[in-house]
Amino acid sequence: MATPSLPSQVDEPTEAGRALNALRRFVRALRSASRDTERRHAVTAAQLYVLRELGTSPGLSLGELARRTHTTQSTVSEVVARLVDTGMVRRRTPAEDGRKRELSLTARGRALADKSPRSMSEHLLGTFDTLPSGQRAALIAGLEAWLDAAGLAEAPAPMFFERSGMRPRRA
Numbered sequence: 001m002a003t004p005s006l007p008s009q010v011d012e013p014t015e016a017g018r019a020l021n022a023l024r025r026f027v028r029a030l031r032s033a034s035r036d037t038e039r040r041h042a043v044t045a046a047q048l049y050v051l052r053e054l055g056t057s058p059g060l061s062l063g064e065l066a067r068r069t070h071t072t073q074s075t076v077s078e079v080v081a082r083l084v085d086t087g088m089v090r091r092r093t094p095a096e097d098g099r100k101r102e103l104s105l106t107a108r109g110r111a112l113a114d115k116s117p118r119s120m121s122e123h124l125l126g127t128f129d130t131l132p133s134g135q136r137a138a139l140i141a142g143l144e145a146w147l148d149a150a151g152l153a154e155a156p157a158p159m160f161f162e163r164s165g166m167r168p169r170r171a
Helices: 015-041 045-056 062-068 073-085 107-115 120-128 133-149
Strands: 089-092 102-105
Touching: 015 045, 015 120, 045 062, 045 073, 045 089, 045 102, 045 107, 045 120, 062 073, 073 089, 102 107
Parallel strands: none
Antiparallel strands: 089 102
């Protein structure tokens, strides 16, 4: 009687396995970078991403910052509030337009943004832009279709590994 063969290490993964492995690699890289950022700088990866964006473009509004970080105004507002609370970001109302609120780094926020390396989000976005437009479109369509099929299309999409209530430590 022949024994059933078990998959060996050299078997090619299925399409589903390849997709899950790719997602696992993304999540692992993001989680590792997030832990490293928190350990080294006492801020979350999302907070560092916001600091670095404000470092390159001071005076952004929340809406402009949301567009630059590819998230919602509500999500980025929570991150900014934490950074304001700890003295890394300041909000200012320009005299010429009392309806607008501008965001900028404090000296403490600038020091952290200047000394830290690119965030994993910045790295992934930079490499995404190197893909041919057809591959980018196919990737987006495929991910969105997969989320829809899994019933996750309407799930919130917060910034990576930003925990509610996570406040940077004061120095």
